[in-house]
Amino acid sequence: MxxxxxxxxxxxxxxxxxxxxxxxxxxxxxxxxxxxxxxxxxxxxxxxxxxxxxxxxxxxxxxxxxxxxxxxxxxxxxxxxxxxxxxxxxxxxGDHAPGSGLPLDFTKAVTLAYPGVAAAYAAAIEQLPAYLAHDGFDMVGMPDLREAIAQSYRNRGLPTSAEQIMVTTGAQHALNLVTRSLYSPGERVLVEQPTYPHALDTFASVGARMLSFPVSQDGGWDLSEAQLQLRRAAPSMAFLMPDFHNPTGTSMTIPEREFLTAAATREGTVLIADETTALLDIDRGALPPLACFSPGVITLGSLGKIAWGGLRIGWIRASRDVLARILRNRPAQDLGTPLLEQLAATSLVRELPVLAASRSRDLKLRRDMLVQLLGEQLPEWDVAVPDGGLSLWINTGTMSTSALALAARSEGLGLVPGPRFGLDGAFERFLRLPFGHDVEQLRDAVKVLGRISSRVGPDPLRMPLQAVI
Ligand SMILES: Cc1ncc(COP(=O)(O)O)c(C=O)c1O
Missing domain, CATH: 1.10.10.10 (Winged helix-like DNA-binding domain superfamily/Winged helix DNA-binding domain)
Incomplete structure (x- = not known):
C-alpha cells in the first residue's frame, strides 16, 4: 500500500x-x-x-x-x-538521487577521498588472508578498530573503552540502529531546526512525532525553547549535531553543552550526538565532545567525511547496556560490517589527527574560495563563514530556493533547497551550499548561480521570512 x-x-x-x-x-x-x-x-x-x-x-x-x-x-x-x-x-x-547524473552535484556535502585511502585498502588486502578462516560475520566490529576508535575519544578527553564501541556501515546506519532499538511507538523525538534531512527520514520511518527547536549561525542553540520542549513534551530522544552542525556549520559552546545535557538528564531524554562532521575543524579549535558532559549521551561517528564516503564505516559510542540492546536488534537490520573496510578503517582511525590536519588545510582553501566567489557574483546573499564543516548555510534574503533548485537543475547543477532541512516547509529562503568540491566545480557552480539567480529573481510575493531563525 x-x-x-x-x-x-x-x-x-x-x-x-x-x-x-x-x-x-x-x-x-x-x-x-x-x-x-x-x-x-x-x-x-x-x-x-x-x-x-x-x-x-x-x-x-x-x-x-x-x-x-x-x-x-x-x-x-x-x-x-x-x-x-x-x-x-x-x-x-538507480539515478534517483536529486543531483545524480548532473555534471555539478552539490546535493551532498562531501569531500574528495583522503589521499591515504587507497594505501589503507592495499594494506587491508594484505591482512585479509589471516581472516579468511573465520566466518567473517562481524556484528560489533573488529577489536583493533574498536580500540582505535576508543583511543580517538580518549585523545579528545573522553575516557572510552573498546567495549563502548560498535562499528557500523556509516553514521546513517548507526542512527537507524539506535532509533530502531530504543524508540517505542507513540514517543516523541526532539530535533534541531534546521537539521540533517536523513535524520528526519529515519525518525519519520518509525512513525515518530517530531518536535523542534531552533539553531542559527548567529544565535546558536535556542536553549529556552529546547528546555520548554523537553519539559512539555518529554521526548524520549533528542538528535543533536554539537560540532559543525549540518547545515549551519555552528558549534555548541561549552555552556550550551552543559545546559542541554543537564536539561535532557532531568527530563529523561536520551541525547544522540551525531559527530559525523565533528572532526572537520577549519579554524575553531578543540571543544570537548558532548558525551564529556553526560554519560548517557549516545555518540555517532563516521569516517565518511573525514576520510571517504565510500568506505561506509561509522560507529556508535554508548554504554555497554545500550550497545547490548542494539546488538539484540541488529540482525533485523543487517548482519555486520564488511571486514576489508574495517581493516582499512583501522589504519585510518589511527591516523585521525593527520587526516584532520590535512582536511582542515584543504577545506579552508575551498571554503574561502566559495565565500569569495559568492561575494563577487551574489553580493546580496548573506553568507556567514563557518569555522568548520562542509557547507555554507546561506540566507538568500528573498529568493525561493526551491525555485532556484529547479532552475539550477536545468543548467546541470544539483542543489538541495532549504526546506529539506526543516520541518513543515521552513527555510525556503535558505540554501546549503557545500564547499568540499573540486575548485573548478566551485567556480562553475557559482557561475550557474549568478546566471540563474536573476532569472529566478526575488520572490514576487515578498512574504516575510518564514524561517524560525
Ligand atoms: C550529520 C550527518 N549524519 C550522518 C551522515 C551520514 O553519514 P555516513 O555517510 O557515515 O552514513 C551525514 C552525511 O551527510 C551527516 O551529515
Whole structure:
C-alpha cells in the first residue's frame, strides 16, 4: 500500500509555491521539487484534486491542470479507482538521487577521498588472508578498530573503552540502529531546526512525532525553547549535531553543552550526538565532545567525511547496556560490517589527527574560495563563514530556493533547497551550499548561480521570512 499524503500536509510542504508564471505550472513545479529532494517519496499517493483545491483555496481546474502537467512530464501515474501516485523517472535506473547524473552535484556535502585511502585498502588486502578462516560475520566490529576508535575519544578527553564501541556501515546506519532499538511507538523525538534531512527520514520511518527547536549561525542553540520542549513534551530522544552542525556549520559552546545535557538528564531524554562532521575543524579549535558532559549521551561517528564516503564505516559510542540492546536488534537490520573496510578503517582511525590536519588545510582553501566567489557574483546573499564543516548555510534574503533548485537543475547543477532541512516547509529562503568540491566545480557552480539567480529573481510575493531563525 502506498503512503498517502493528505491535502493539508501537502499544502504545508508546498510552502510558498506561487511564482510569476501560471498557477498550475508553479504548483506542478513545486510538487516536482518536493519529489526530487525527497520531501515526498516516489510512490506517494497524492490527494484527490478536490481535496487539494480545498486545502490550497484554489479552483479545481488549476489543480487538475497541475496534475495533468505532472502526468505528461512523467512524474505522476494514475490508476483508475486508486488515485494518482508520484513517480521519480529514472528510479529503475538507480539515478534517483536529486543531483545524480548532473555534471555539478552539490546535493551532498562531501569531500574528495583522503589521499591515504587507497594505501589503507592495499594494506587491508594484505591482512585479509589471516581472516579468511573465520566466518567473517562481524556484528560489533573488529577489536583493533574498536580500540582505535576508543583511543580517538580518549585523545579528545573522553575516557572510552573498546567495549563502548560498535562499528557500523556509516553514521546513517548507526542512527537507524539506535532509533530502531530504543524508540517505542507513540514517543516523541526532539530535533534541531534546521537539521540533517536523513535524520528526519529515519525518525519519520518509525512513525515518530517530531518536535523542534531552533539553531542559527548567529544565535546558536535556542536553549529556552529546547528546555520548554523537553519539559512539555518529554521526548524520549533528542538528535543533536554539537560540532559543525549540518547545515549551519555552528558549534555548541561549552555552556550550551552543559545546559542541554543537564536539561535532557532531568527530563529523561536520551541525547544522540551525531559527530559525523565533528572532526572537520577549519579554524575553531578543540571543544570537548558532548558525551564529556553526560554519560548517557549516545555518540555517532563516521569516517565518511573525514576520510571517504565510500568506505561506509561509522560507529556508535554508548554504554555497554545500550550497545547490548542494539546488538539484540541488529540482525533485523543487517548482519555486520564488511571486514576489508574495517581493516582499512583501522589504519585510518589511527591516523585521525593527520587526516584532520590535512582536511582542515584543504577545506579552508575551498571554503574561502566559495565565500569569495559568492561575494563577487551574489553580493546580496548573506553568507556567514563557518569555522568548520562542509557547507555554507546561506540566507538568500528573498529568493525561493526551491525555485532556484529547479532552475539550477536545468543548467546541470544539483542543489538541495532549504526546506529539506526543516520541518513543515521552513527555510525556503535558505540554501546549503557545500564547499568540499573540486575548485573548478566551485567556480562553475557559482557561475550557474549568478546566471540563474536573476532569472529566478526575488520572490514576487515578498512574504516575510518564514524561517524560525
Ligand atoms: C550529520 C550527518 N549524519 C550522518 C551522515 C551520514 O553519514 P555516513 O555517510 O557515515 O552514513 C551525514 C552525511 O551527510 C551527516 O551529515
Amino acid at each position: 502506498n503512503t498517502l499524503v493528505t491535502g493539508r500536509r501537502l499544502a504545508r510542504e508546498l510552502g510558498e509555491w506561487r511564482s510569476t508564471g501560471p498557477a498550475y505550472r508553479a504548483l506542478a513545479d513545486r510538487i516536482r521539487v518536493l519529489l526530487m529532494d525527497g520531501r515526498l517519496a516516489s510512490g506517494t499517493r497524492i490527494p484527490a484534486e478536490r481535496e487539494l483545491s480545498g486545502a490550497l483555496g484554489l479552483s479545481r481546474t488549476t489543480v487538475a491542470a497541475a496534475y495533468s502537467k505532472l502526468r505528461d512530464d512523467g512524474y505522476l501515474a494514475s490508476v483508475r479507482g486508486s488515485g494518482s501516485t508520484l513517480v521519480l523517472p529514472g528510479l529503475e535506473r
